[in-house]
Amino acid sequence: xxxxxxxxxxxCKAHIMPAALGKDVIEASxxxxxxxxxxxxxxxxxxxxxxxxxxxxxxxxxxxxxxHAINIIRLLGTVDEVIDRQAGIFSLSYSKGIxxxxxxxxxxxxxxxxxxxxxxxxxxxxxxxNNEEWFRQMIFREIPELPIVSIARIMGxxxxxxxxxxxxxxxxxxxxxxxxxxxxxxxxxxxxxxxVQTTRNKTTIWSPGCxxxxxxxxxxxxxxxxxxxxxxxxxxxxxxxSKHMRKRFPH
Ligand SMILES: [Zn+2]
Numbered sequence: 001x002x003x004x005x006x007x008x009x010x011x012c013k014a015h016i017m018p019a020a021l022g023k024d025v026i027e028a029s030x031x032x033x034x035x036x037x038x039x040x041x042x043x044x045x046x047x048x049x050x051x052x053x054x055x056x057x058x059x060x061x062x063x064x065x066x067x068h069a070i071n072i073i074r075l076l077g078t079v080d081e082v083i084d085r086q087a088g089i090f091s092l093s094y095s096k097g098i099x100x101x102x103x104x105x106x107x108x109x110x111x112x113x114x115x116x117x118x119x120x121x122x123x124x125x126x127x128x129x130n131n132e133e134w135f136r137q138m139i140f141r142e143i144p145e146l147p148i149v150s151i152a153r154i155m156g157x158x159x160x161x162x163x164x165x166x167x168x169x170x171x172x173x174x175x176x177x178x179x180x181x182x183x184x185x186x187x188x189x190x191x192x193x194x195x196v197q198t199t200r201n202k203t204t205i206w207s208p209g210c211x212x213x214x215x216x217x218x219x220x221x222x223x224x225x226x227x228x229x230x231x232x233x234x235x236x237x238x239x240x241x242s243k244h245m246r247k248r249f250p251h
Contacts, residue, residue, distance in 0.1 A: 002059075002198060008058070010127045012051070012056045013049045014053050016050065017067040017110060017171070017177055017189055019127070020066075025166075028166060046058070048119070049142050053113065061098065065139075066106060069102075069106040072092060072094060072103065073189070075092045075236040076191045085155075089226060090227055092222065093222050097221055098220060098221060100212045100216040101213045102225070103151065103211050104148075104210070108138055108147035110129065110172065110187055112135040115127050120171060126171070131198055135198075147196060149212075150195040150206065150225065150226070151215065152193045152225055152226045152227065152228035153193075167190075168233070172187040183197075184197055185201075193247065211223070
């Protein structure tokens with residue numbers, strides 16, 4: 001099958017989540033990765049890739065978003081991060097400047113790759129359905145519209161729980177906030193939770209909290225966002241019951 005974005009017949013190994021972040025997580029966790037897979041088949045892994053969705057050139061286009069996200073995510077837990085638990089927000093500073101639009105496109109690119117990949121769909125069942133083409137047009141900048149993406153910092157209550165939060169990976173799943181008719185895709189990596197709006201709706205209540213609004217409210221050198229308690233992440237009960245987590249939640 002040719003590339004999903006252009007006629008190029010030769011495709012490459014396209015990672016769903018950036019491979020570098022998966023490696024960071026494995027290094028930090030000593031292979032005790034907190035994998036928040038909805039379907040724990042035992043084959044889900046941090047470095048999931050699909051050799052059939054993108055040619056090298058198109059993979060590189062999205063790799064540009066990945067690269068910026070990797071630089072920002074690696075600031076978590078360093079002196080460049082400030083957590084204000086009282087206000088419920090985090091702030092990251094980056095002297096080279098943060099491109100909030102590129103972070104939003106990164107969120108959408110992860111979601112699009114997960115949807116476009118039959119391999120990933122086979123694992124977690126996530127699909128953008130009819131909106132996959134709309135996402136493709138946004139991430140390859142064929143239309144000026146930007147995705148609505150919120151980035152929250154996952155917070156543990158104890159140092160041990162924080163380590164679990166920082167090594168949590170969740171491939172995109174569909175969520176629908178209570179009482180809302182708007183669908184989102186949620187994914188987690190390396191201490192961040194991303195919420196990507198997957199419903200086409202311009203008059204949304206979510207946009208004030210998104211990375212291109214709240215995210216840059218403190219200026220171009222800062223990323224601001226909400227805190228997300230680790231214990232409130234969906235699916236945590238399943239993780240606690242899973243084989244490799246029993247040691248950490250003994251009973
Ligand atoms: Zn291509």
